Amino acid sequence: MKNNLLFDFKVDKKTKTVFVDKEFAADLSLVWDAFTKKELLDQWWAPKPYISKTKQMDFREGGMRFYVMVGPEGQEHWAIQKYKSITPKSNFTYLNAFADKDANPNLPGSDWDLSFSEQNGKTTVNIVIV
């Protein structure tokens, strides 16, 4: 990575938990938007060369994001994120699962917990995936 911002990726094999911690040179409201607005999410969510297309997104507790990752050969991987809890500009949790084209999830999927905090104009996001 080209800057000095924190990036940490850890896997606890015993508890099958993934921890991702990342610091951003932006204030919290901007980072929160980038994680919770579909037009921004689609600009970064898919790792290259994939692109992310959000078909439907209802960011509220009980709502969901239904999106597809499209590969360079046109491969489509559909997935859903069902929001379980939202504390604005602080934390949100969801169930993530691959899905078919009609948004039927392929369970069990994984539980995601994302926490946001700001210090000295930098925002840290802590992601826990179980």
Next chain:
Amino acid sequence: MRNQIVAYICNQSVSFKIMRRDVFQAIADPKRRAIIALIAVQAMTPNAIAENFNTSRQSISKHLKILSECDLVKQEQQGREIHYSLKIEKLQEVDAWIEQYRQIWESRFDQLDNVLSNLKKDKK
């Protein structure tokens, strides 16, 4: 013709075996992970391994067979006994596999850093 069919069936079973037996299957079971931890320290006989568990010697043998098929252990004959030890380099495949996911996140966050810096420019 018949030989061809037999060869085909054998190849099928070989490829099936390769698919089924890999390091990820080896570490999928808690007892096998415990065995791995034991023999990582020193080579041990099946009996010595079994003394650490509340299960039968047969159950330990079954797990050792799977670990062998996953190519995670080496066997060494010492007199009448077989000692099992860990091929620790095979476990690095797990780290390599995890590393891919680290790279996915890195690629994602590179893009997000750009999105955020563009958003900041737009704001000004």
